[in-house]
Amino acid sequence: MxxxxxxxxxxxxxxxxxxxxxxxxxxxxxxxAGELPCDGHTDYLKIVVHGAASDNWNGTRCFAGPKTAGRVEGWLDEISTGNNVVQIEDINGTYTDFAKWTWTVFPNRPPHIHYVYIY
The missing domain is CATH 1.20.5 (Single alpha-helices involved in coiled-coils or other helix-helix interfaces)
Structure with a gap:
């Protein structure tokens, strides 16, 4: 007992x-969890987001390291993966992979993303 x-x-x-x-x-x-100041680094994951559910997700943010960047729930205007393999999950549950050193801009129809993952 x-x-x-x-x-x-x-x-x-x-x-x-x-x-x-x-x-x-x-x-x-x-x-x-991997967020860092961008400070001109090209090897970090850099995302530019607007219309995010949380105001602190809007704008340009940089991350490094094999961790989940986080829940975004906004419109992805630009992604630059740097030295990171990245996957985004859109609001509908579709996953898109981005290889290292990829830069993509979505000027007309940005994806509405849910999560960003760094691998």
């Missing part, structure tokens, strides 16, 4: 370990 006292010690230990990990590694945020 487990006592409440024993369970609280286990819960307290788990919370302590979590606090230590967060102190050493820092919190997981969008910035740590």
């Amino acid at each position: 487990h006592s409440a006292k024993k369970r609280s010690k286990v819960g307290g230990a788990a919370a302590f370990v979590g606090a230590v990990i967060m102190t050493l590694l820092g919190p997981v945020t969008n910035a740590s």
Whole structure:
């Protein structure tokens, strides 16, 4: 039979370990998920979006690393993959792959995208 006292010690230990990990590694945020300032880098994934569900997704954003860039839900005006293999998921669930070093502009009929993935 487990006592409440024993369970609280286990819960307290788990919370302590979590606090230590967060102190050493820092919190997981969008910035740590691969978003970086563009600063003229051509090797990053660069997307230009308008009409996004969240205002902070509108404009030009850059990402690097094999992680999900995130949920966009906006119109993709431009994509430059840099040194990244990228896949976009449009709002209808269709996936489109982009190879490394691909630059595509959608001047007339931009795709309405849901997610951007970096592989």
